[in-house]
Amino acid sequence: MVNKHSITAKAHPNIAFIKYWGNQDNSLRLPSNGSISMNLANLNTVTTAAISQGSDHDSLELNGIQQSGPVLVRVQQYMDQFRNIFIKHEHLDIKSTNDFPISAGIASSASAFAALSTAAANIYDLDLTQNEISALARLGSGSACRSIPTGFTEWKTGNTHEDSYAVSIAPENHWNLWDCIAVIQSSPKDVSSTQGHNLANSSPLQYARIKDAARRLDICRNAILNKDFETLAEIIELDSNMMHAVMMTSKPTILYWQPTSIAIMQEVRQMRKNGIAAAYTLDAGSNVHVICNGNDIQKIEDLLVGIAGVNKIIKSPVGSGASVVSLT
Amino acid sequence: MVNKHSITAKAHPNIAFIKYWGNQDNSLRLPSNGSISMNLANLNTVTTAAISQGSDHDSLELNGIQQSGPVLVRVQQYMDQFRNIFIKHEHLDIKSTNDFPISAGIASSASAFAALSTAAANIYDLDLTQNEISALARLGSGSACRSIPTGFTEWKTGNTHEDSYAVSIAPENHWNLWDCIAVIQSSPKDVSSTQGHNLANSSPLQYARIKDAARRLDICRNAILNKDFETLAEIIELDSNMMHAVMMTSKPTILYWQPTSIAIMQEVRQMRKNGIAAAYTLDAGSNVHVICNGNDIQKIEDLLVGIAGVNKIIKSPVGSGASVVSLT
Numbered sequence: 001m002v003n004k005h006s007i008t009a010k011a012h013p014n015i016a017f018i019k020y021w022g023n024q025d026n027s028l029r030l031p032s033n034g035s036i037s038m039n040l041a042n043l044n045t046v047t048t049a050a051i052s053q054g055s056d057h058d059s060l061e062l063n064g065i066q067q068s069g070p071v072l073v074r075v076q077q078y079m080d081q082f083r084n085i086f087i088k089h090e091h092l093d094i095k096s097t098n099d100f101p102i103s104a105g106i107a108s109s110a111s112a113f114a115a116l117s118t119a120a121a122n123i124y125d126l127d128l129t130q131n132e133i134s135a136l137a138r139l140g141s142g143s144a145c146r147s148i149p150t151g152f153t154e155w156k157t158g159n160t161h162e163d164s165y166a167v168s169i170a171p172e173n174h175w176n177l178w179d180c181i182a183v184i185q186s187s188p189k190d191v192s193s194t195q196g197h198n199l200a201n202s203s204p205l206q207y208a209r210i211k212d213a214a215r216r217l218d219i220c221r222n223a224i225l226n227k228d229f230e231t232l233a234e235i236i237e238l239d240s241n242m243m244h245a246v247m248m249t250s251k252p253t254i255l256y257w258q259p260t261s262i263a264i265m266q267e268v269r270q271m272r273k274n275g276i277a278a279a280y281t282l283d284a285g286s287n288v289h290v291i292c293n294g295n296d297i298q299k300i301e302d303l304l305v306g307i308a309g310v311n312k313i314i315k316s317p318v319g320s321g322a323s324v325v326s327l328t
Numbered sequence: 329m330v331n332k333h334s335i336t337a338k339a340h341p342n343i344a345f346i347k348y349w350g351n352q353d354n355s356l357r358l359p360s361n362g363s364i365s366m367n368l369a370n371l372n373t374v375t376t377a378a379i380s381q382g383s384d385h386d387s388l389e390l391n392g393i394q395q396s397g398p399v400l401v402r403v404q405q406y407m408d409q410f411r412n413i414f415i416k417h418e419h420l421d422i423k424s425t426n427d428f429p430i431s432a433g434i435a436s437s438a439s440a441f442a443a444l445s446t447a448a449a450n451i452y453d454l455d456l457t458q459n460e461i462s463a464l465a466r467l468g469s470g471s472a473c474r475s476i477p478t479g480f481t482e483w484k485t486g487n488t489h490e491d492s493y494a495v496s497i498a499p500e501n502h503w504n505l506w507d508c509i510a511v512i513q514s515s516p517k518d519v520s521s522t523q524g525h526n527l528a529n530s531s532p533l534q535y536a537r538i539k540d541a542a543r544r545l546d547i548c549r550n551a552i553l554n555k556d557f558e559t560l561a562e563i564i565e566l567d568s569n570m571m572h573a574v575m576m577t578s579k580p581t582i583l584y585w586q587p588t589s590i591a592i593m594q595e596v597r598q599m600r601k602n603g604i605a606a607a608y609t610l611d612a613g614s615n616v617h618v619i620c621n622g623n624d625i626q627k628i629e630d631l632l633v634g635i636a637g638v639n640k641i642i643k644s645p646v647g648s649g650a651s652v653v654s655l656t
Contacts, residue, residue: 205573208536238577245533245573253569259587266583
């Protein structure tokens, strides 16, 4: 065993084509339905973990700011859960940076817990498989498990902690898809994803959404494997609408869409009528992710920046999974 | 029998609190779920019917313009169905005027067929009950049956032509509610309501929406009877979201909402947080109906006209049912 002082791991957020919304088990984050996503190469969370010298708690520095309050508590509870599994006792000093806005519909918690679980597994010298790390990432944030394997990944629901993880269904170089994110709001959301997941079952439509999920997953997986953009476009727009349908019919209702979100969704449908390979999908937020063919990216960006209310465009091709980038 | 030369009938459109979307029988327009609405006193369709002298077809003048094409065909097919039931042969010359924009999310077909069925029943000298006229109106446009009785009305699904009609659940003076309609688009819709109804069952969410309808109808009916605005607000917003959830997940998906629709929906939720009795509901279109307490109408109008994209406000208190206004 090398005597490591610190481990730095990197992970990308992912954008879901078939969405995760609602749990069959909230504490283990076992999802109600399977999901499929693509990792985003140009967005990065880089997290360094070091064994804390003599401290009785984990510390967290996020984007240069030492954390206290709910963000720190969430990470500490996660690390306690992590240590319980492996009977570890040392606390960690964690430093994490994101190069994209957090809590605004870009899944920062996914890359955060993917990078943290990877760093923690290594600093504690655990010899884990990718599936095991994916399951651990899931405990922090469900969709984080999809940021562990490479490229296009699928998270099968599973029934226990051990068998609920994501696997790669196609590598990052399989298909030149890009996510062109129209950022329309960078401030934190009214309702966090974790709160929203707990409300999912209060929608009279959630059960129907889950019951139909295997069908949507099959269509989406095959569209990726066959590089069939038109089929992919239809199923991801349907699935995004379906998740927001559940949100807007839960108790209380959640309406993440803003006027600009609708303007973009309508524009993307028009683009496709005009022969541009583009499809929209929205996570739990108001930003619109325009999934598109790499060849069309400039045309799409030009059209999106012309829409009132679009603050910024973030573009990314398909990304790799989580990895250790350095140890000292 | 008086020898009538012509009959003029009047009907109001209605705004649904619990929506009609999808049929169990398309040709008879037997709905998949019951619905509740309020008639709109300030919006009027006035229709005059006269027995055509020797013509072998019905004619239709709409808002001063002699009709041909699909609008005429729809009315002719309706009148053929109507005559078949009563074994009548004479065709009609029909003149109809609306004082509000047609085919833009304000249910012009409801008041149109409510007025026409009332006029036709009288010009043919049929001695019909209100329930029978309501069922006949339904054959022309499902929601038209709700414009026959007065005030707040409920349409129970029924299983046959004869038992699928609407009845009044509270008279027009029961509660000082207003509909404050923010008109944001007066052009005809991409997808007509009739086409949309036929797509309803292609949504994986429609069955769940229908299965939950009895619960929503009970809550809405009781909220009206008890004049409980907060409960009414929550259930009509939920029900509107639920119908649009089905629309946006049908095959193909239909997205009636425009950016301004969302801006208004968000504003109405904010109004309610600020203690104003207002709730939104949208029919198959982009206009937003703000249901509100008559005392708050001026405040609400002032807020709505300040929203970019709102072209016009149409206001109406609760209206009566359909009636004959003159005969010559």
